[in-house]
Amino acid sequence: MLQFEDGIDLSFSLQELLDSPACLLLPTGMLSELRAIAGRGGRRASAARFVLQNLPQILRGFAVEQVESKGPLDEWIFKYAEKNKVTVATNDAKLRSRLKKAGIPAITAKSKAKLGYV
Numbered sequence: 001m002l003q004f005e006d007g008i009d010l011s012f013s014l015q016e017l018l019d020s021p022a023c024l025l026l027p028t029g030m031l032s033e034l035r036a037i038a039g040r041g042g043r044r045a046s047a048a049r050f051v052l053q054n055l056p057q058i059l060r061g062f063a064v065e066q067v068e069s070k071g072p073l074d075e076w077i078f079k080y081a082e083k084n085k086v087t088v089a090t091n092d093a094k095l096r097s098r099l100k101k102a103g104i105p106a107i108t109a110k111s112k113a114k115l116g117y118v
Contacts, residue, residue, distance in 0.1 A: 011060050013115040014089070017107060024062045025086070027069035029076060078102070089115075 014022070037048035051058065069076040074095045081088045081104045088099055089107040096118050099106040110116035 010058050010115075011062070014107070015061055017115055017117075022062060024059060024064050025067045025080075026064060027067050027073065027076060027080075029069035029071075029073040031066075033073055074098075078104075 014024075031052075034048045034052055038045055038052055067080075069080075074092060077088055077090070077095065078098055080086070081099065082102060087105040087107060088095070090096055090099075091108050096106050096108055100118050106118045107115055108118050
């Protein structure tokens, strides 16, 4: 939702940050979470609706694979990243901290206009 909330061009920023072509994995739980947030009111709901409506443009330039996720999303992401040795893009502070402690690379907003590694 950073693209809506902070105006970060996620596609450009990720391509600039990553050294090689990347495949982005979209857990089904993330999409479900976005749909649930979009159904509420307020700024975060507007951001979630923006993401859902603009997902193809946000993901342009990347191979994208939807992955079936089960259970609590952050737990699933952590276990998947640990098992498959992948980098995680998240702005969730608790998940970032847990990933960092485990030595799993994470990409997050470093400022209102830039992404970076934690």
